[in-house]
Structures are given as structure tokens and as C-alpha cells.
Amino acid sequence: MRARDTRTLLLGLLPCCLAWAASAADHLVVVRDGSTHAVEIDQRHSYAATSLTELAEALGYERVGAGLRMDGELVRFATGTAFFTAAGEVYQLTNPVYSSGSELMVPLSWSLDWLPTRRSRSWRYMDGRLVKRQPTVQRPAPRTDWMVVIDAGHGGVDPGTIGVGGTKEKDITLAIARRLTKRLEREAGISVVMTRDQDTLIALTDRPRVIQRRGAEGQAGLFVSIHANSMPKKPHATRGHEVYFLSHAKTEQARRVAMRENSALRFEQQGDSSNSEPLQFILSDLQSTGNLQESSLFASSVSRNLATQLSTPDLGVKQGPFAVLVGSTVPAVLVEVGYLSNRAEEKQLRSASHQANIADALADAIVEYLAEYGRRVWSYPRSAGG
Ligand SMILES: [Zn+2]
The missing domain is CATH 3.40.630.40 (Zn-dependent exopeptidases)
Structure with a gap:
């Protein structure tokens, strides 16, 4: 699927979430291993969110219950709260996770703010897209000092x-x-x-x-x-x-x-x-x-x-x-x-x-x-x- 990219300019000028609200974009674009994935954005509430299932698929992570398994670490969300845990640490989003039918909806700020900031080795937010970084080259082995x-x-x-x-x-x-x-x-x-x-x-x-x-x-x-x-x-x-x-x-x-x-x-x-x-x-x-x-x-x-x-x-x-x-x-x-x-x-x-x-x-x-x-x-x- 081709990326929708009309909000690129806006995103360059404003903090992520403001830009999304202002541009009313309908997809989150994820670029991973050379292919582009578009995750539908739910705009029915006062803040944007995406379904956890679609997000997991686009990011290439396994969905586990109300969470994701990311490179061996577990991220857990819960309906009705803005708090979530990642690798045992507690973080807070600006808005709560909610459910829509049987689906768990995660505020977009998790994808646009938390992920590229806290997992900057894996994800980067560039030109309006969430981009997976190539795995870092070999460890500086065999010396370790x-x-x-x-x-x-x-x-x-x-x-x-x-x-x-x-x-x-x-x-x-x-x-x-x-x-x-x-x-x-x-x-x-x-x-x-x-x-x-x-x-x-x-x-x-x-x-x-x-x-x-x-x-x-x-x-x-x-x-x-x-x-x-x-x-x-x-x-x-x-x-x-x-x-x-x-x-x-x-x-x-x-x-x-x-x-x-x-x-x-x-x-x-x-x-x-x-x-x-x-x-x-x-x-x-x-x-x-x-x-x-x-x-x-x-x-x-x-x-x-x-x-x-x-x-x-x-x-x-x-x-x-x-x-x-x-x-x-x-x-x-x-x-x-x-x-x-x-x-x-x-x-x-x-x-x-x-x-x-x-x-x-x-x-x-x-x-x-x-x-x-x-x-x-x-x-x-x-x-x-x-
Ligand atoms: Zn100087």
C-alpha cells in the first residue's frame, strides 16, 4: 500500500500529537524492512488511536493479550488507563487506552512519542513516518574494554x-x-x-x-x-x-x-x-x-x-x-x-x-x-x- 503523506510538512513544524489532530490524517505510516504499512487511525474520540492488533502487525511484533512482545521485552496496556508497562517499568500516556468492540485502542502518542523516544535504537520518527532502524552493526567485539x-x-x-x-x-x-x-x-x-x-x-x-x-x-x-x-x-x-x-x-x-x-x-x-x-x-x-x-x-x-x-x-x-x-x-x-x-x-x-x-x-x-x-x-x- 502506498503511503499517504500529506501531513509531512505539518509534522515537521508541530509536536506530533498536535499535528495529527490538526491534519486529521487517517493512517499511521510505518516503514519496516523496505515495506510500508498503513495503520488506520480512529478519530472518533478527542484523541487519535490505533488498534493494537493492526499496530502489532505493522510494527512486526507479536500481540500478546493486551500487549506486545517487542524484541523480547513485554509492553502491557490496560483498558481505561493511560498507564502502561514496558520491560517492567511504568509509563504514562496523555490519554487512556480504550476498547472498541473486541479491539484494544492505543493512543497514537504511544507510537509517535513513546516508541521513537524510548526505543530510539529500533524506531525513528522521520518525515511523518515511523521508520524501523536497521539493527546496529556488529558489537565491538572481540575486545570488550x-x-x-x-x-x-x-x-x-x-x-x-x-x-x-x-x-x-x-x-x-x-x-x-x-x-x-x-x-x-x-x-x-x-x-x-x-x-x-x-x-x-x-x-x-x-x-x-x-x-x-x-x-x-x-x-x-x-x-x-x-x-x-x-x-x-x-x-x-x-x-x-x-x-x-x-x-x-x-x-x-x-x-x-x-x-x-x-x-x-x-x-x-x-x-x-x-x-x-x-x-x-x-x-x-x-x-x-x-x-x-x-x-x-x-x-x-x-x-x-x-x-x-x-x-x-x-x-x-x-x-x-x-x-x-x-x-x-x-x-x-x-x-x-x-x-x-x-x-x-x-x-x-x-x-x-x-x-x-x-x-x-x-x-x-x-x-x-x-x-x-x-x-x-x-x-x-x-x-x-x-
Ligand atoms: Zn568549537
């Missing part, structure tokens, strides 16, 4: 760039870093460390050292620094996300971004932003290490995941002399999640759903890269004897 350092750019006296509407980069980076940390903590075999989890300033060159300080001897991992971009003149039409790894800048634009991000050095008491010589020295030393190649592979993974999971323009993988990446002993990237100098993108970057999508894409990239990297590391000869 990965440490991922999440670096929220700027902080404290250093606000980072300031958006057209006054948004501070440091707040956006911290919000995304927190979401990413929560998301990664659910992955087996990965431990997460944040360079900062509040509004404080950490010296740029201290940030990668977290892995040496906190990590076990020889522990492998990744370093991800999160930033938001800006054009010198605002407002500006440029939007999109880009991913950097440490090297000499190849373009004028990359050099400008690196200069702006490195300017945080001026907030550090012993920093010396006027002198880039040490940085150049370290860079020339870096060229010979395999870390550079791994960082560029990791950057590609991050860029690919952002491109497929975000609707904002993909500006690709670039390289630049970022002070925060110098001194990292593990593959390291700096992500510019979007432009605060663009009015629309600034607004988007402030929204919880966009922040969650960015965090999801970054988490998927990290898991994907570690799975791949783990195989490579493990495939090395165990002894150098041969």
Missing part, C-alpha cells in the same frame, strides 16, 4: 561561537555530548568518559589526556570532540555538518575553522595562541603514525552516519590542525554538527529531537568503527616473532 572519550567543545568562560539568535556553542556541544554518553553507556564493551559534564573550561591540550589518565594500561579507544560551526558573517546561508581529523589544513575554509576552534587557547592561563609552531612540529611528527590513517577512517564512518541519519547538508570529511586533537593516542575526530550562524540550523540545533538524532548517528559511527577496528587489531600477528 573500549574507552570512548566524549569532548563537549568549549565551556565556562569560553562560550565558543555565538549563534545568530544568541545560542552559545558550549551549551549545544554539552547537550549533544550528554545524549551521546547516555546512548553509548547502553553498548556492551564500551566505557564512556566525558572531558566535561558541566559548564566548565578544560584546557584544549588536556582533553585527549583523559584517556591516559583514566584508561587502563594499553586500553584502546576513540576521542570525539563535538563543536558547532560559524561563518564570520552572520546570518549566513551555509548549513551542514562536517567531520575533521588532525592534519595540515588542505583548504582555506578548513584553516579558518581550525583557527577559530584553537582560539579557545586564549582562555587558558598558560595558553599561547599566538604561537602555532609547536602545533606544526607535532603535526609533522604525526604524519608518520598510523593514527592518522585510523582517524581518517573513523572520520569517514562518522561522516557517513551523519549523512544518512540527518537531513542537514553533508559537508564531508576534512582535515585541519586542531589543538584539541593533538596528543591523542587514539583515533580522534572533531565534529562540527552544524552552523549556528544559520538561523534555521541554529533553531534545529537547539531542538531535543535533532540533538538526539546527532547523538544516535555519532553512537552508530562509534560502534561501527570499533567493530571494524576491533577486527583489524585482532587480526594483527600476536607476536612479532614470525
Whole structure:
């Protein structure tokens, strides 16, 4: 059956439930494993609802009594109440479940709000459709002691760039870093460390050292620094996300971004932003290490995941002399999640759903890269004897 999609625009602008009420859509569209399912919406009450049986069929879950079995966990509803349980936890909808004949009717907010928020690894709400996500790639096996350092750019006296509407980069980076940390903590075999989890300033060159300080001897991992971009003149039409790894800048634009991000050095008491010589020295030393190649592979993974999971323009993988990446002993990237100098993108970057999508894409990239990297590391000869 072809999807009915007339409400797509409305849904992009309004919270889900309002949009449904306003658009009087008659079907919930579910996209799963390449096929589209339409679930009829009951509009007879003051709020929209769908039958549990049809919903189960569309989502591909087994209906069990007054509930669903979702990937091994049980979701239970009950007629006449807005409360339901999932994996033993109690949740509340805004409206109660009701019965219609022999059918149990579940408020639409469960499908549009609860499912994509609470089960974001399985479901995503995009362009007016509920979309099943591809199962996450292989676990980062066989190693199980990965440490991922999440670096929220700027902080404290250093606000980072300031958006057209006054948004501070440091707040956006911290919000995304927190979401990413929560998301990664659910992955087996990965431990997460944040360079900062509040509004404080950490010296740029201290940030990668977290892995040496906190990590076990020889522990492998990744370093991800999160930033938001800006054009010198605002407002500006440029939007999109880009991913950097440490090297000499190849373009004028990359050099400008690196200069702006490195300017945080001026907030550090012993920093010396006027002198880039040490940085150049370290860079020339870096060229010979395999870390550079791994960082560029990791950057590609991050860029690919952002491109497929975000609707904002993909500006690709670039390289630049970022002070925060110098001194990292593990593959390291700096992500510019979007432009605060663009009015629309600034607004988007402030929204919880966009922040969650960015965090999801970054988490998927990290898991994907570690799975791949783990195989490579493990495939090395165990002894150098041969
Ligand atoms: Zn920044």
C-alpha cells in the first residue's frame, strides 16, 4: 500500500500529537524492512488511536493479550488507563487506552512519542513516518574494554561561537555530548568518559589526556570532540555538518575553522595562541603514525552516519590542525554538527529531537568503527616473532 503523506510538512513544524489532530490524517505510516504499512487511525474520540492488533502487525511484533512482545521485552496496556508497562517499568500516556468492540485502542502518542523516544535504537520518527532502524552493526567485539572519550567543545568562560539568535556553542556541544554518553553507556564493551559534564573550561591540550589518565594500561579507544560551526558573517546561508581529523589544513575554509576552534587557547592561563609552531612540529611528527590513517577512517564512518541519519547538508570529511586533537593516542575526530550562524540550523540545533538524532548517528559511527577496528587489531600477528 502506498503511503499517504500529506501531513509531512505539518509534522515537521508541530509536536506530533498536535499535528495529527490538526491534519486529521487517517493512517499511521510505518516503514519496516523496505515495506510500508498503513495503520488506520480512529478519530472518533478527542484523541487519535490505533488498534493494537493492526499496530502489532505493522510494527512486526507479536500481540500478546493486551500487549506486545517487542524484541523480547513485554509492553502491557490496560483498558481505561493511560498507564502502561514496558520491560517492567511504568509509563504514562496523555490519554487512556480504550476498547472498541473486541479491539484494544492505543493512543497514537504511544507510537509517535513513546516508541521513537524510548526505543530510539529500533524506531525513528522521520518525515511523518515511523521508520524501523536497521539493527546496529556488529558489537565491538572481540575486545570488550573500549574507552570512548566524549569532548563537549568549549565551556565556562569560553562560550565558543555565538549563534545568530544568541545560542552559545558550549551549551549545544554539552547537550549533544550528554545524549551521546547516555546512548553509548547502553553498548556492551564500551566505557564512556566525558572531558566535561558541566559548564566548565578544560584546557584544549588536556582533553585527549583523559584517556591516559583514566584508561587502563594499553586500553584502546576513540576521542570525539563535538563543536558547532560559524561563518564570520552572520546570518549566513551555509548549513551542514562536517567531520575533521588532525592534519595540515588542505583548504582555506578548513584553516579558518581550525583557527577559530584553537582560539579557545586564549582562555587558558598558560595558553599561547599566538604561537602555532609547536602545533606544526607535532603535526609533522604525526604524519608518520598510523593514527592518522585510523582517524581518517573513523572520520569517514562518522561522516557517513551523519549523512544518512540527518537531513542537514553533508559537508564531508576534512582535515585541519586542531589543538584539541593533538596528543591523542587514539583515533580522534572533531565534529562540527552544524552552523549556528544559520538561523534555521541554529533553531534545529537547539531542538531535543535533532540533538538526539546527532547523538544516535555519532553512537552508530562509534560502534561501527570499533567493530571494524576491533577486527583489524585482532587480526594483527600476536607476536612479532614470525
Ligand atoms: Zn568549537
